[in-house]
Amino acid sequence: MSAATxxxxxPVHHYIDGETYTGSGSRTGDIxxxxxxxxxxxxxxxxxxxxxxxxxxAQKAFPAWAATPPAKRAQVMFKFRDLLHQNMxxxxxxxxxxxxxxxxxxxxxxxxxxEVVEFACGIPQMLxxxxxxxxxxxxxxxxxxxxxxxxxGITPFNFPAMVPMWMFPVALACGNTFVLKPSEKDPSCSMxxxxxxxxxxxxxxxxxxxxxxxxxxxxxxxxxxxxxISFVGSTAIGQYIYETGSANGKRVQxxxxxxxxxxxxxxxxxxxxxxxxMGAAYGSAGERCMAVSVVxxxxxxxxxxxxxxxxxxxxxxKVGPYTDPESEMGPVITPESKDRINGxxxxxxxxxxxxVVDGRDVTVSGHEDGCFVGGCIFDNVTKEMDIYTxxxxxxxxxxxxxxxxxxxxxxxxxxxxxxxxAIFTRDGDTARNFVGRIQIGMVGVNVxxxxxxxxxxxxxxxxxxxxxxxxxxxxxxxxxxRLKTVTTRWPxxxxxxxxxxxxxxxxx
Numbered sequence: 247m248s249a250a251t252x253x254x255x256x257p258v259h260h261y262i263d264g265e266t267y268t269g270s271g272s273r274t275g276d277i278x279x280x281x282x283x284x285x286x287x288x289x290x291x292x293x294x295x296x297x298x299x300x301x302x303x304a305q306k307a308f309p310a311w312a313a314t315p316p317a318k319r320a321q322v323m324f325k326f327r328d329l330l331h332q333n334m335x336x337x338x339x340x341x342x343x344x345x346x347x348x349x350x351x352x353x354x355x356x357x358x359x360x361e362v363v364e365f366a367c368g369i370p371q372m373l374x375x376x377x378x379x380x381x382x383x384x385x386x387x388x389x390x391x392x393x394x395x396x397x398x399g400i401t402p403f404n405f406p407a408m409v410p411m412w413m414f415p416v417a418l419a420c421g422n423t424f425v426l427k428p429s430e431k432d433p434s435c436s437m438x439x440x441x442x443x444x445x446x447x448x449x450x451x452x453x454x455x456x457x458x459x460x461x462x463x464x465x466x467x468x469x470x471x472x473x474x475i476s477f478v479g480s481t482a483i484g485q486y487i488y489e490t491g492s493a494n495g496k497r498v499q500x501x502x503x504x505x506x507x508x509x510x511x512x513x514x515x516x517x518x519x520x521x522x523x524m525g526a527a528y529g530s531a532g533e534r535c536m537a538v539s540v541v542x543x544x545x546x547x548x549x550x551x552x553x554x555x556x557x558x559x560x561x562x563x564k565v566g567p568y569t570d571p572e573s574e575m576g577p578v579i580t581p582e583s584k585d586r587i588n589g590x591x592x593x594x595x596x597x598x599x600x601x602v603v604d605g606r607d608v609t610v611s612g613h614e615d616g617c618f619v620g621g622c623i624f625d626n627v628t629k630e631m632d633i634y635t636x637x638x639x640x641x642x643x644x645x646x647x648x649x650x651x652x653x654x655x656x657x658x659x660x661x662x663x664x665x666x667x668a669i670f671t672r673d674g675d676t677a678r679n680f681v682g683r684i685q686i687g688m689v690g691v692n693v694x695x696x697x698x699x700x701x702x703x704x705x706x707x708x709x710x711x712x713x714x715x716x717x718x719x720x721x722x723x724x725x726x727x728r729l730k731t732v733t734t735r736w737p738x739x740x741x742x743x744x745x746x747x748x749x750x751x752x753x754x
Contacts, residue, residue, distance in 0.1 A: 257288040258433050260296060260457055261440040263303040264450030269296040275430045275459070280346030280577040281567035283615035287344075289430050292458035297425070297465040300454040304396045304423035305471050307451030312393050312421040316370040319419050323367045325446035326415075330360050333442060337435060341406055342568035344432035346576040346617065347530045349568050352407075355530075359411030361700035362718045369419035372723045385735045391727035393421035394497065397474035398466045400487065401436075403429035403579050404533040404639075405478075410436055412704070413476045414453055416722040418443075422474070426455045427466060431579055433457045467491045474726060476717065477501065478535070480637075481663075481709050488712035499725055500712040501705060503637045504665030507540045507658045508694060509680070511651065511671035512548050515692075519670045520555040522694035523643065528563060528621045531578050532641040536666050536688075536695045540627075540634065540644045542654045549647050553602060553625055556643075560603045560621040566610050577617040578640055584617045587640035591622055594633040594644075600625040605641060629657065637663070651676065659685045664707030668694050687711065 257274055260267040271293035276285045292300075311319075330337070338352040345352070375389040399413040406428060414424045428436035433455075440455045456462055466472055467490045475491045477484055477500040484502035491498040508526070510519050526538035543549035566573035578584050588606050595601050605620025619640055627634050627644040634644055648654040658667055668690035669680045677691045687706035690696030698704050698719065705716025715725035 257290045258437060258457060259290045260292060260300065261437050261455040262300045262451075263454065264444050267296070267299070269293065271296055271458075277344055277431065277433070278580060278617075279343060280579055280617045281569070281610075281613050283581060283617060287434075289433050289457050291430065292456040292462045294461055294465045297427075297456050297458070297462050298469065300425045300456045301396060301466075301469055301471050303451040303454050304425055307449055308393075308395055308423045311418075311423055311449060311452050314421070316373050316419070316421070319421065320367050320369050322443070322447045323363055323369070323415060323419055326443055326448075327360060327363045327367065329442045329446055330356070330363065333438075337407060337438060340435045340438060341432070342576070344434055345403065345406060345579060346568065347533075348573050348576050349571075351530050351576075352568070355405050355408040356411075358697070358700075359405075359408035362411050363415045365700040365718065366415035366419035369416075369723075372720065373420065373727070381733070382735075384738070385733060387731065387733045389729060389731045391420070391723070392730055393727060394473040395422060396425065396472050397422045397476070397726060398425045398427065398472050400427045400463055400466070400475065400477045400479070401429060402479045403431040404530065404535070406432045406435040407439065409478050410439060412478075412718045412722075416718055417474075417476075417726045418448070418452060420723060420726040422726055423452045424454070425466065425472070426453065427458060427462050428455065430457055430459055463487070464490070467496070468494050470494070472496060474498070475500075476725075478717075484712055485709075497725065498713050499705075499715050499717060501535070501717055502710050502712065503663055504535045504537075504706065504710055505540060505635070505637055505661055505663045506536060506538050506666040506668075507542050507661070508538045508667070509542045509648075509651075509654045509658065509669040510544065510548055510552060511669065511673065511676060512545045513672045514548070514670040515672065516548070516551050516555060518692065519552060520559070522668075522670065522692075523552075523556060524559055526694035527643045528560070528575055528641045531575050531619065533578060533583075533639055534695075536697055537639075538668070538694055539638060539642065540646060542646045542648050542657055544648050544651055544654050546647060549625070549645060553623065553645060556623060557602055560605075560623055560643075563621045565605075565608050565618055565620050567613055567616065575621065575641065578619055579617065581617055583640070584619055587619050587638060587642065590633055590636070590638045590640070591642060594624050594627070594631060594642075597628075597631045597633070599627045599631060599633060599644070629660070635661075655680065655683060659683075662708060663710045665710035666690070666696055666706065668692075668696060687716070
């Protein structure tokens with residue numbers, strides 16, 4: 247029996263209570279190799295009962311894990327970090343084979359997730375409370391941060407290693423237990439991460455993985471034993487998760503869609519800007535929530551010069567499977583994604599935008615059925631066009647020409663999404679003004695993808711984030727913990743009578 251045949255006959259199941267769990271559900275989904283368009287595996291889609299088994303496992307594991315000293319929880323994270331380094335090549339292969347991105351891109355994304363694991367290794371520092379002596383005669387106050395309980399993460403297909411590792415390392419280090427529901431399109435990496443955590447010493451049941459679709463998600467959103475939900479994905483689904491989870495009394499953080507603008511000023515270093523666009527717009531085939539999908543040039547001269555630099559480079563992009571070490575850009579995730587992206591390109595042409603580079607007819611020898619879309623550039627895009635308003639999630643760059651800096655700022659601020667933005671300029675005063683006025687959650691100055699390092703927090707504004715907390719970093723710790731404030735008084739010698747009113751000066 248070939249390996250491919252065996253994979254088709256043995257679905258990716260679930261990981262519950264420290265071992266593979268087959269589940270009671272009979273439904274399965276297809277896992278594709280995007281480079282060939284062929285089904286390589288099936289994944290079990292959890293029933294509501296399967297999800298409840300995972301929640302029950304996490305619920306049972308919570309008291310002991312929450313009582314584990316933070317330093318001992320951090321030791322598990324240290325060991326997990328070492329295992330991630332040791333298994334980097336294997337994890338990247340798993341990611342690339344199911345998502346399609348190049349191996350270098352896969353390794354880079356795993357490394358960004360690993361940085362959050364390293365942040366979680368220092369969790370004792372982050373859980374320190376505050377102490378005040380003598381807030382009144384013989385009275386002290388102090389605070390502590392305590393875990394929520396069972397938490398859940400719902401993650402997207404585009405970063406099957408990084409985004410889960412933006413969630414569960416912080417949640418676990420804070421003392422919570424966790425149920426992870428990865429994308430059913432590329433679930434194998436999450437299964438392997440769970441195995442490595444148990445190998446690192448994580449008690450069984452502290453992290454469980456259920457694979458599934460809306461039935462699994464709705465069970466997590468409505469089960470009263472789940473106290474916190476983290477989500478990364480599209481805005482429509484994120485809003486549903488936020489509203490449904492909140493209505494069921496859960497704390498929810500939902501990081502959603504984006505339309506990230508990069509403003510290029512007339513004084514910008516255009517070679518630097520062109521290099522930045524190539525990586526930011528076309529890396530991972532544009533399937534990033536932080537991809538630059540709109541370049542706003544201030545002045546026609548800057549637009550003409552930048553497009554002249556970009557067009558030959560985009561036409562020359564080496565598009566191919568991850569197995570080809572010369573590939574610079576892999577396929578998109580599914581045939582449906584390819585069709586959707588091509589549909590946007592067609593609508594852009596019909597709306598009157600100038601298609602400078604058309605990637606729709608790209609072919610890869612030996613992979614004619616693969617989900618490949620070449621890099622595209624549109625010029626003369628206006629804010630009414632679908633290719634400007636919508637998140638395409640593909641290698642399609644729109645160039646919008648602004649006459650002035652003020653027009654560029656207004657354009658960015660008027661968009662419904664507020665995830666990330668950047669400005670390229672040599673002028674410090676312009677940059678400072680942009681950073682202060684722009685209504686976006688993450689801002690780069692001569693940095694195209696301003697993803698914060700792990701010890702800062704990631705999150706957008708407006709319809710790019712539902713909830714009060716960004717992900718990982720200090721905000722992640724605040725999300726996965728509750729503040730408790732304690733006021734103490736120890737009587738000495740002679741017992742005093744009870745006092746039932748507040749007195750001036752703070753005594754009570």
